[in-house]
Amino acid sequence: MITPSYVQMMAQYNAEMNRRLYAAAGRLDEAALREDRGAFFGSILATLNHLLWGDRTWMCRFDGWAKPETGIKDSVTLTPDLATLAAERVQADAAIIQWAGRVSQRWLEGDLTWFSNATQSERTAPLSMLVTHLFNHQTHHRGQVHAMLTAAGQGTGDTDLFVVVG
Numbered sequence: 001m002i003t004p005s006y007v008q009m010m011a012q013y014n015a016e017m018n019r020r021l022y023a024a025a026g027r028l029d030e031a032a033l034r035e036d037r038g039a040f041f042g043s044i045l046a047t048l049n050h051l052l053w054g055d056r057t058w059m060c061r062f063d064g065w066a067k068p069e070t071g072i073k074d075s076v077t078l079t080p081d082l083a084t085l086a087a088e089r090v091q092a093d094a095a096i097i098q099w100a101g102r103v104s105q106r107w108l109e110g111d112l113t114w115f116s117n118a119t120q121s122e123r124t125a126p127l128s129m130l131v132t133h134l135f136n137h138q139t140h141h142r143g144q145v146h147a148m149l150t151a152a153g154q155g156t157g158d159t160d161l162f163v164v165v166g
Contacts, residue, residue, distance in 0.1 A: 009041045010135040011100035015093035017138075017156075021048070021145050022086045024154035033082055037148045041141075044148050046076035048085055051141045053078045055092055058134045061114050062127075063099045070087045071117055103131075137138050 016057040025033060025044055033045040041047040059065040070078065107122065113124040146156055154157035158164065 001079070002108060002132055004100075004105055004108065005110070007103045007131055008097075008100045009161075009165055011093075011097045013161055014138050016164050017095060017142055017159060018093055020156040021142060021149065021158075022082075022089060024149045024156045025082055025096055025145075026086070027154050028149075028152055030081070032152055032166060036152065039144045039148055041076050041144075043046060044145055044152075045082060045085070047141055047145050047148070048082075050079040050146075051138060052073040052085065052089055054137050054141070055096065055134070058130070058137075059092075059096065059099065060135075062131070063095075065095070101104065 025048065028044070034043050036042040037044070039047055041050050050072075053068050053070070053072070056065055056068045060067040068075070068078065077087060108128045110127050111123060111124050112127050112130055115121070116123045146159060149156060
């Protein structure tokens with residue numbers, strides 16, 4: 001079982017790693033950001049857009065955020081450029097940190113029922129698992145972006161959790 005302190009730690013880690021990725025991405029030109037690098041969503045920009053879309057999708061379920069207007073297929077074009085995306089990312093990370101500070105153990109022990117567009121079915125799952133999924137999804141796709149940035153010659157510094165938030 002996860003705890004509120006775990007949620008808070010992961011929200012802080014998420015925000016810091018996003019700051020590092022966006023700083024590295026900001027050193028690339030537009031063509032390099034949009035270049036198809038063979039990742040699941042193709043480019044650095046597309047993957048970063050999908051990540052913000054995913055966070056917004058889960059946070060609309062967890063904290064009443066506005067639901068993204070696009071579906072998963074169009075998540076890669078959520079914002080038109082890195083500057084817009086970066087500004088929206090900073091706002092989302094701050095809001096996730098605020099939400100994490102309000103998460104209680106009782107809430108984490110509950111369940112969530114929602115309609116999943118991905119599976120086209122109503123789903124119910126423990127909130128603790130779904131919050132873990134939120135952070136796992138972030139880490140998974142940030143890892144892809146990290147690999148693409150590294151291949152493009154841009155570093156982000158250490159990514160180990162115990163170094164970043166320790």
